Amino acid sequence: MNITPYTRIFITGCGGMLGKAVYEKFSAHCQVKATDIDINENWLEYADVRNYHATLKMAAEYSPDLIINLAALTDLEYCEKNPEESWKTNALGAENMAMISKKLKVPHVYISTAGIFDGEQEYYNDFDEPNPLSIYAKSKYYGEKYIHSKLERFFIFRAGWMMGGGIKKDKKFVNKIFKQIQAGNRTLYVVDDKLGTPTYTVNFADCMYQIVQTDLYGLYNMVCGGSCSRYDVAEEFVKLLGLENEIKIEIVDSGYFKTEYFAPRPASEKLVNLKLESRGINYMRDWRECLRDYAPLFKMALRTAAPREMVKEEAVTT
Template sequence: MRVYLAGVGGMLGEALHKVLAENHELKCTDIDVNEPWLEKCDFRDFAEYERQVSAFEPTILMHIGAHTSLEYCEINPDDAYRTNALSVEHAATLAQAHGIPLVYISTAGIFDGKKELYDDWDQPGPLGVYARAKYLGEIVVQTRVPKHYIFRAGWMMGGGPRKDKKFINLLMKQLAKGVTELNVVNDKLGTPTYTVDFARNLAAMIETPYYGLYNMVCGGETGRLEVAQELVQQLKLQDRVQVKPVTSDYFAQEYFAPRPACERLVNYKLKLRGMDLMRDWRVALHDYVRDYFSDYVKPFAPQYASEAKDLR
């Protein structure tokens, strides 16, 4: 396939580029040209997006990028809606015009958090600007592009020290500073999603005619606290670092955007189709740390670094 990837310079994009380049011809673009394989394109600019897509003549369009900071989206709603919702309308228009399928990445964060587990058919109830814009993107893609794949990710882990903007890297940076205590919320439940597994599952799905919307997260049900405890265990730092449970109020100033108490997903449709390739989150976390952080952790987790090979 000739794959046009828009907004693919981030943590998911890093894995998508690696996985999809094995079997497809790619054109990779982002507003932030941070890799030699990236070209610049701001997808808020329809004329520019159209020019680049038309020049490449893709057989499939993947609209990947977004503003992913919930706090940025709350403070800058106009840019959040332009980037995360209107740009998806651009992608839908282009996919229609070229008669090609569209891939869109959505999020577990579109739910209201009142249920303990959400399947693909549960009704979203977005709480904040980011979630609402991402949900609007889902609706646009579903209503305007007959051949679409929408994949909902959970708490993304991927990209390593350079690209990971999320939870695992935040913990890693604190551990690298030598902290002996990690304050972690005990009231947020969700499902980690390893970018490499996600990219592999996506690559398998686009070979099928099973268009539609899919939850696509790692296996297992967990929460922030348990993920942090598991990370500390895997790094063999449990004797040195204490994971201290706190409530979300503790971080209320820093993380003021509304977040669902529970955004756990289950890949029900993928399972029914026999297409759920996502591994358990603990196994994926282990591979993530081993494959992306092994050099980084050497100064503060030398025991892990020396034993990491045996765990493969």
Template sequence: MRIVVTGAGGLLGKKIVKVFSNYEVIGVYYSSKPETPNFLQLNLSDLKEIKKIGDLSPDVIIHAAALTDVDKCEKQPELARLLNVEVTKEIAKLSKETDSFLVYVSTDYVFDGEKGNYREDDKPNPINVYGRTKLEGEEMVKKYADKYLIVRTSTPYGSNPASGKDNFALWLLKKLKNREEIGVVTDQITSPTLNTNFALMLRESVERKLEGILHLTDASQISRFEFAITLAKVFGLSESLIKPVTSDLMRWLAKRPKNSSLNVSMASAILSQKPMTVEKALKLLKEEVESGG
């Protein structure tokens, strides 16, 4: 099975290519080089370049590349639309032309956050440009791809920086190890997801050719503040450095959903690789950080 992964140098992409290493994997990237022997550097924003993915004759395309900076999407909606909608449209059309199975990585931000614990069949209602463009990407997949799986995830984190940036967990660790006080919001609830477990759940989903929409997050639905406190406990760092704040004090350009947590009962029921509790996931993160993996 030949698998092409876009965004292969990113937070999720790096783990995806790693867990699929027993297959023929080709990592597509723009600036952050993937950790795979076979790779292809492409500027996906040049839509004509996308046809080069088809030249690879993929059996599976995992489309993980996106503009995920929520505030940058708000500031540059045309760029967000190009990268999250138009690129996805071309990849979806390409998957049909090459008779390949398409996996599209989407987000909890397709929901408005008014109720949380969203199921796969709940009606999306995004409240920012990022969420709207990712939802439009989902619609492109449904319209143009023949065989597809849309996977939604939430607040991914891991032991690897991506594109030179720390994810939320690594940012917390750096601050706490330097004994710096940090303010973390108490009123934004998500389903934080360790990229390793996401990738393992994704591998099983691809191997079984599951189709439709599937929420692939870890099992805990908690605030960023609760996540930070749990991380401090697992790593043996000072919880007193973590100060509760509310989101109205944050200088965010884009609105954030208050509770975009995802229900993972379907994944828990059908997958052998189960969603993890936040405690279990953070213990695995600790092992990875300490082993350099």
């Protein structure tokens, strides 16, 4: 499929951290109908992936050339506490969007996660056997399996530790660290016993844009180069903010956060982009380079914000 200015792409769950980058990338080159249940941009329309009939009607009327499903509940603790809602959104929603793609005879894109592995080994390639531990991971893995078994023209891209979307949309580790710093916290408690591969949304969207234009359908690990621990990310981020002499990072183990972050997490969710690499289509960059691109907007926000009082030290793990 060649993307031209006339190509039409229907996206669900586009109001989140990845959606921002995907919308910006694709809408610069073609027509996009971007939807979400959270209408936080004027370019978004309402669509709920749990509602098969309404979403089918909307997609059919738009007559897309490609469907991208980004919709998910991504807060692991929320998923543990709300399993039914998680299965409906992450698993049934994935099934609904795959069925809609099949009905409309268009290729399908689904985003999965490095979190589907159990962490018993250090690195996972595209062919390693998943063994999801949490409700989030189980419901996402269901989506993978359904799409794999029912569709022919699909791309499943597995992301790692997502970073991107900026202060307003980033729900994950980098912004959690930033919020503590912004609140005046001068000591951060960060784990070094959780390993993974960061994935920058802007780089991921670029890579996705290029790969959906090939007919190399299938499942791909798609993470940034260079693996690390949560501590490494925090240390690099603090350095990029120019605060390495002001912020102290205390290493702790995951047990420190067992009440706050109670969902089971694999010790390692490091992915290797074996298939992308072998097919010569690995456009993912090193995570440190990507964080260097991402950090300046946080630095700017710190400069413009009024200094705040020191607040109670909080925990950060994910």
